[in-house]
Amino acid sequence: MLPFDPITTGSLLIMAASSPSICQIPKAAEIAVVPKTQELVIDTSRSGSQLQGQSIDTINPYSYDSATHTNGFMEGQIGMRSEVSLDYKQAQRMNAFCLWYDKVTIELNITPKIVIAKEVKEDRCMYKAVLNHEMKHVNADRKIVNKYAKTIGKKVFDGLQQRGFIAGPIPPENTQAVSDRMKKTVSQLIEFEYKKLEIERAEAQQAIDSLEEYKRVQATCPDYRSPIAASRSR
Helix, strand or coil, rough: CCCCCCCCCCEECCCCCCCCCCCCCCCEEEEEEEEEEEECCEEEECCCCCCCCCCCCCCCCCCCCCCCCEEEEEECEEEEEHHHHHHHHCCCCCCCCEEEEEEEEEEEEEECCEEEEEHHCHHHHHHHHHHHHHHHHHHHHHHHHHHHHHHHHHHHHCCCCCCCCCEEEEEEHHHHHHHHHHHHHHHHHHHHHHHHHHHHHHHHHHCCCHHHHHHHHHHCCCCCCCCHHHHHHC
């Protein structure tokens, strides 16, 4: 299992600034960021020819007239989701309600999977070299998740602080609409952060798949002859 240091922000306890407003938060709201990782899966069930049709996210660094083949790839994903709990009470001496954030839970989840051609699996040197390369992709995802686990809670806090952590007094007929908007605001803040995560992740993954790195992997096992390359030369 891939080691993963669960980095959480702890629970960020937040309070709206006190004021003489009719609606005030009765207790601290909580923002919790929870990073998780699934067990690393290494799939060697597919042949080299089956891997050639696989769509790879990174850009091929070789020249256009170079014959290339895929020995393996990483197809893990980073997921981000949230859950928002609100609480409420009736405003004193009014037919209206106060509505506030009780808890916001943000979960970042990695599902790491490495696919290596079964012919490569049969060669100890090349299997180790390819696995080492693909683990760089897995560890890059881990680094990104650790980074955003440290910062996203504050980003959400700042976004909610700009809008206030509590709403009201709200007429009964408007409470559902306000509740929906408060939850949607959290989703939008998280989606914005996830877009930044995706861009940073793409840059990190592309940096790993450099021409220099591919040449290094090839040079690690100079005697290895890919069955795909051999079949193309016939």
